[in-house]
Amino acid sequence: MLKISGVTKTFNAGTINEKKALNGIDLHLKPKDFVTIIGGNGAGKSTMLNMIAGVYNCDTGSIVLSNEDITKQPEHKRAKLLGRVFQDPMRGTAADMEIEENLAMAYRRGKVRGLSWGITKEEKALYVEKLKMLDLGLENRMTSKVGLLSGGQRQALTLLMATLQKPQLLLLDEHTAALDPKTAHKVLSITEHIINEQGLTALMVTHNMKDAIRLGNRLIMMHEGRIIYDVEGEEKKNLKVEDLLKKFETVSNGEFANDRMLLA
């Protein structure tokens, strides 16, 4: 499915701000794997997702997704394989465009855009159906500008947009971090529902350890640009937050106490 081999990335190489973000990442995902990723700030979680999405180029290593080598593909080309939801609710949608226009854009992910009409009647019916599933009442506001929606509604919409065309891999980059607990919970349950329903392969970065343990079939922990812990199946199910904390303290020599993961 997804095969990341020996990927490294250094930002601002050769300057005083040099930062080794990824130190040789190897990761192999099976189809329908739902992997949660945890780790402290600067561990390289978001960088890894951005490398897969093509925001940055790899210094070394390769990324293969669905038997296609996407290491050198530009961001917009590999978008056909990927569904993405960002941490910032503003990033995933176009504020000045209508809800249905945003969905129509997402519906054309991976297709050649031509001069035919940007949105058709049949599509609109489909969008209403899909929006009903979110249970946020958005189906009655198809022509409202997305800028009028709350952060939670925008994240839910982005999630729907990312999966409107079934992606080979869904990338969720702390997509509930900017939401209040109640809304975050709602968006997470929508996430779970969509992933199960469509049988998606997904990578989800989170700062909430309980969520990381509860959701998905596999969990990886990152530290200083490396994957330091990788569990799946029964072993993962039986994990406790304390186990993860202990695991983390051993690799980071106690500096973990300051990390915001403790708040989770």
Added chain:
Amino acid sequence: MNILLAIEGAISQGVLWGLMTLGVYITFKILNFADMTVDGSFALGGAVSAILIVKGMNPWLSLIPAILTGMVAGGITGILHTKIKIPEILAGILTMIALYSINIRIMGQANTSLLGESTVISILNGMIGASTNTLALVIGVIVSIIVIAILYWFFGTEVGSALRATGNNEYMVRALGANTDVMKIIGLMLGNGLVALSGAFVAQSQGYADVGMGQGTIVIGLASIIIGEVVFGNRFNFAYKLAAVVGGSIIYRIIIAVVLQLGMKSTDLKLLTAIIVAFALAMPVVSKKVRYTLCVLLVAFMILVTKQIVPILLIVLALIIVKLISSVICKVFQKDESKQEVKGA
């Protein structure tokens, strides 16, 4: 009487310059790209059309190469910005400066007279025989309607939607699989093509092309867009917004014609335009109190410069009336978005 005549000329000029404003609207408002190229591509369109007419080409046909060269100019700015990563303002300035030399090369000198040559207006004059201003107005209105119809269609297509979204949120557009670099280049080509078309019409209607005719185009465009938005309201559907842009261009020309008639020095025009733009950009940022003060100051400034009180107050009154009428029209036709805002997660 003089003033009425000046206003008539201003309206037809306003429509022809309105095409330029539509071009600036595409780059500045839709693509969110402050494109300085337009100062050069406006004169480019005029120069290309004028020199081709002098060489014996049909004035209508000469519009096509004018549009095409404008598009090339926009495309170059787009490539400078997207592929070589030059900041947008600088990329535009580079093309604009280059065009100054190129325009002189095209014409062989700093200007080209169309005296005695046939133009789109003189052709029509031979057929119907109305005044130059009226004919320029008729041509301008028809071309504007066609252009607005084409733009309305284009921005409804898949590519057009992606282009609008690029001006809104590039990250999203790339994540959804469209090439934002290509979108920007298309938008710049479209915008500058329109600006060049406008330059060609203006050159033909005024009877000459001049290398300096494009100076300040971007600022005039912005002033017109802002006036259009303030007076006609930034709402309703897309075609209305585009028509409002042309309307803004007409009002801008009328204001200029009137203050000139009232005795303002033509060399002070650029100062006035800059003040109008800065003033309009300040409006949404400052508090209501400051807003009213600024309005009063602007009117006082106009009165001071022109030394006329009654006509200026009449203009202000007229603008307020147009504004009221248009807001009533909008209220009648517009679905009220604000009512939908209440529900939320």
